[in-house]
Amino acid sequence: MPIKSRIRTIPHFPKYGIQYRDITTLLKDPLGLRLVVYELFKRYTGQKIDKIAAIESRGFIIAAPLAVQLGVGLVPIRKPGKLPGEKVGHDYQLEYGSDRLELHSDAIESGEKVLLVDDLLATGGTALAGIHLIEKLGGALVECAFVVDLPDVGGRRRLEGEGYSVFALCEFEGD
Numbered sequence: 805m806p807i808k809s810r811i812r813t814i815p816h817f818p819k820y821g822i823q824y825r826d827i828t829t830l831l832k833d834p835l836g837l838r839l840v841v842y843e844l845f846k847r848y849t850g851q852k853i854d855k856i857a858a859i860e861s862r863g864f865i866i867a868a869p870l871a872v873q874l875g876v877g878l879v880p881i882r883k884p885g886k887l888p889g890e891k892v893g894h895d896y897q898l899e900y901g902s903d904r905l906e907l908h909s910d911a912i913e914s915g916e917k918v919l920l921v922d923d924l925l926a927t928g929g930t931a932l933a934g935i936h937l938i939e940k941l942g943g944a945l946v947e948c949a950f951v952v953d954l955p956d957v958g959g960r961r962r963l964e965g966e967g968y969s970v971f972a973l974c975e976f977e978g979d
């Protein structure tokens with residue numbers, strides 16, 4: 805488990821009861837990000853993908869080198885007030901709070917095939933907000949790709965229940 809073993813767990817961050825899966829230990833390892841990008845590249849190379857939609861902020865770290873490797877464009881899905889142009893927005897719930905995501909209205913052309921990339925799937929609220937933004941612009945979701953899935957929190961079940969495909973490089977179950 806070369807990827808999972810490089811991810812550290814910090815109990816009770818950012819609030820009591822949350823087991824925070826910290827990818828900084830994966831990223832600081834000289835091989836960590838390379839392994840992640842290699843595994844995701846293997847899955848998606850040869851597939852018809854027009855763009856990667858990357859979720860701020862940890863998603864950017866994973867998505868940018870993958871977009872370079874796949875030779876596709878990257879569009880940032882950002883937290884509110886960060887994008888300068890005309891945009892669409894969607895509000896959602898987090899495992900530990902609520903937020904809103906935005907995407908430039910001209911980021912995706914109708915009919916484009918889009919891979920959503922983030923570091924971690926918990927409740928699925930963030931990913932679903934990203935999917936709604938992609939679909940608002942007429943994009944077609946290829947799959948949602950994550951480094952980490954927390955199956956106990958239910959995001960995969962929720963996304964798959966709505967008919968979306970989910971791929972994750974590792975899972976943390978229980979504690």
Ligand SMILES: O=P(O)(O)OC[C@H]1O[C@H](OP(=O)(O)OP(=O)(O)O)[C@H](O)[C@@H]1O
Pocket residue numbers: 859860861862863897898899922923924925926927928929930931959
């Ligand atoms: O499946 P969910 O319950 O929606 O949670 C997953 C999201 O939470 C984390 O982001 P966070 O909002 O902590 O922001 P960050 O990437 O800027 O640290 C993580 O990077 C995902 O984007």
Ligand SMILES: Nc1ncnc2[nH]cnc12
Pocket residue numbers: 822823824825826899900924926954
């Ligand atoms: N348990 C968790 N660890 C790291 N990032 C998260 N985002 C949402 N839940 C998280």
